[in-house]
Amino acid sequence: MNIFVVNSGSSSIKYQLFRLPTEQPVCSGLVERIGLENSVITHKVFAGEQEHVTQRTLDLPDHEAGLREAVALLTAPEIGVIRDPAEIDVVGHRVVHGGETFAATTVITKEVKQEIKRLFPLAPLHNPANYLGIEVAEKIFPQAQQVAVFDTAFHQTMPERAFRYALPNSLYTEQGIRVYGFHGTSHKYVAEQAAQYLGNPAAKLITIHLGNGCSMAAVDGGKSIDTSMGFGPLSGLVMGTRSGDLDPSVVFHLVSQLGYDVEQVSNLLNKRSGMLGLTGASDMRDITKALNEGDPHAELAYDLYTYRIKKYIGAYAAALNGLDALVFTAGVGENDALVRARACQHLEFLGIQLDEAQNQLRSKQLREINTPESRVKVLVIPTNEELEIARQCRDLLASASYNALS
Ligand SMILES: Nc1ncnc2c1ncn2[C@@H]1O[C@H](COP(=O)(O)OP(=O)(O)O)[C@@H](O)[C@H]1O
Numbered sequence: 001m002n003i004f005v006v007n008s009g010s011s012s013i014k015y016q017l018f019r020l021p022t023e024q025p026v027c028s029g030l031v032e033r034i035g036l037e038n039s040v041i042t043h044k045v046f047a048g049e050q051e052h053v054t055q056r057t058l059d060l061p062d063h064e065a066g067l068r069e070a071v072a073l074l075t076a077p078e079i080g081v082i083r084d085p086a087e088i089d090v091v092g093h094r095v096v097h098g099g100e101t102f103a104a105t106t107v108i109t110k111e112v113k114q115e116i117k118r119l120f121p122l123a124p125l126h127n128p129a130n131y132l133g134i135e136v137a138e139k140i141f142p143q144a145q146q147v148a149v150f151d152t153a154f155h156q157t158m159p160e161r162a163f164r165y166a167l168p169n170s171l172y173t174e175q176g177i178r179v180y181g182f183h184g185t186s187h188k189y190v191a192e193q194a195a196q197y198l199g200n201p202a203a204k205l206i207t208i209h210l211g212n213g214c215s216m217a218a219v220d221g222g223k224s225i226d227t228s229m230g231f232g233p234l235s236g237l238v239m240g241t242r243s244g245d246l247d248p249s250v251v252f253h254l255v256s257q258l259g260y261d262v263e264q265v266s267n268l269l270n271k272r273s274g275m276l277g278l279t280g281a282s283d284m285r286d287i288t289k290a291l292n293e294g295d296p297h298a299e300l301a302y303d304l305y306t307y308r309i310k311k312y313i314g315a316y317a318a319a320l321n322g323l324d325a326l327v328f329t330a331g332v333g334e335n336d337a338l339v340r341a342r343a344c345q346h347l348e349f350l351g352i353q354l355d356e357a358q359n360q361l362r363s364k365q366l367r368e369i370n371t372p373e374s375r376v377k378v379l380v381i382p383t384n385e386e387l388e389i390a391r392q393c394r395d396l397l398a399s400a401s402y403n404a405l406s
């Protein structure tokens, strides 16, 4: 079974082609800096231990252009891994917001697409990109089964005290206003990897996903019990362009005193805040460069970003009533040693001791970056949302409920 997985992030598209039951991908790719100057597509084809890399710098104005470029490489005469798009049996899509409707992986129908569309206002940076990915994939792979895997699904195990807001009950019961949580596919994947590494399925973990969007989860025995994003992917940590936690009074002030309308508030908090608002750049590599050049805005932004992570570590250690490991993952979490060092600074009282030399080492493998004495393990685990999505597509299509339907 050929499963092509499409993960449309807010600034990137990641894709992998799996020929199941083999879990090693046939090829993978990353389209970065979509909508910015000099987008880059990096396409890797795997053959045993060998890896053939093609990289192109070009201007990709949107996700559609990015996905079309990826498919051109999939079928390219010399490096192509398929001859015809018809060889793809299943396209697995990451969909960020599934609301209350989707607690599990779902075959995409017209009704499912309508619901994903209805949720646009709750995830304005993501669901439109995910939806577009589905529409483009339906055109390119018309014979394939299209499947959606939702970021929100993993967090459905949260207890009510964690997922409810202190608002009138009817806003939850009638309008579905509650914490949903996001990046669930990534939190689930790295939490499983960590539990396996620790040899402890009951491990108490804090998973820290730092990409363009950032979130943390408290995971107890494989179940999410709390997470930092909420009704939409806007609350919690400081992100590339999103503010994270904010007193709603700021919104009242923007509207009543500064004349903002809803669209402008959403645009400000989703697209012009976070690291971009503080430094003028949203990509952490650009901010690190500014930091190294002594830019005071970059210094403050780093401080805010890492202090927020540290506060959530404290909160989740309390929520979990103990802690076995911290797990850093995603673009920033896997690569930025300074972020990890500052987020873990002065947490010795919680049993967290980072080993500075281990922290500096670069690797694409799971690694331990705590000192030997550290009571809590600090792990860097490369996330693999695409593999997790492929597994869920496989399980859904093999399930009795799917086969009863078809
Ligand atoms: N080597 C690196 N050092 C620091 N940050 C990095 C590095 N590589 C990637 N990043 C950062 O990771 C972020 C993107 O993470 P990613 O998980 O790919 O995001 P998304 O899936 O939300 O698009 C960007 O801020 C980028 O600068």
Ligand SMILES: CC(=O)OP(=O)(O)O
Residues within 6 Å of the ligand: 008, 009, 010, 011, 096, 126, 151, 182, 183, 211, 212, 213, 214, 233
């Ligand atoms: C939900 C979310 O923030 O996703 P991303 O990190 O891909 O932007």
Ligand SMILES: [Mg+2]
Residues within 6 Å of the ligand: 009, 211, 212, 330
């Ligand atoms: Mg991502």
